Amino acid sequence: MTISFSCSNLRDDATSGNGDYRLDKLPETTPSTSVFDRADVNYRQFTELHGQVRDTRRKAHMAELESKxxxxxxxxxxxxxxxxxxxxxxxxxxxRVVGVSVPAITKWRKGAGVTGGNRLKIARLLALIDMLSDRFIDEPASWLEMPIQDGVGITRMDLLERGRYDLVLALASTHTGDGTVEYVLNEIDPDWRETVVDNVFESYAAEDGVISIRPKQ
Structure with a gap:
């Protein structure tokens, strides 16, 4: 009788009739580098898909805004x-949002002529309020005055002043996911952690590696 083995998983080769013992084929293992590479590919694909979904939602919001x-x-x-x-x-x-002086607004309220461009800006702001109401946001004026994030000196009204209606609608969505606020802030100012964070707050790396803000110790 001959025995051939490597590690374990011996089996009796009864069909051979010679009493030999042979090994079952060992399962193949995936190198750790391949696992990491696959995870990296999956992460990139998720990131790309997330960006595409966000862009699709933005286009839908803006199409609805223009219609209204x-x-x-x-x-x-x-x-x-x-x-x-x-x-x-x-x-x-x-x-601020229309980009004119308060005296100009006062004249328009009294019936003075308004250029086509400014009339469109007024209509767009009113259309936005319609959309905010559809998203169950009461008292939209005060909501727009709220800081985007506690400790950050940027409000939703600031976004409107810069013409970023798309970002305001992203924040108003009932399905706003994790990372939306950070995405909005990065769109406005990539250096927002250094430029618009209040002095009583500081930036820090959270346990998950994400840069966040907290009150200074």
Whole structure:
């Protein structure tokens, strides 16, 4: 009788009739480098897919906003301004978003002529309020004045002043996922942790490796 083995998993080769013992084929193992490579590929694919989904949602939001803007543009600017005031907007905030002075807003309220471009901006702001209402946001004016994140000196109104309606709608979504706030801040200012974080807060690396902010010790 002959015995051939390596490690374990011996079996009796009964069919051979000679009483030999042979090894079952050992399962193949995947090198750790291959596992890491596969995980890296999966992560990149997830990141790319997440970015595509976010971009698709952004385009859908903006398409809806433009559709509502067309509807709101039918309203006379004087009446549109009064509706914004009813929602709680201060004249200075409307002036900021539209990009004009408060005296200009005052003249428009009294019926003075408005350029087509400014009429469109007023209509777009009113259309945004319609969309915020659809997303169950009460008192939208005060919501827009809130900081995007505690300890960060950027508000949603600041986003509107910069024309980033898409980012405001991303924050208003009922399905806002993890990372949305950081994504918005990075879009506005990649150096936001150094430039717009209040002095009473500091940046730190959390346990998961993500850079976050906390009150200074």
């Amino acid at each position: 803007t067309v509807e709101r543009a039918r309203c006379a600017p004087m009446h549109a301004l009064e509706q914004l005031a009813d929602y709680g907007f201060a004249w200075r905030d409307i002036a």
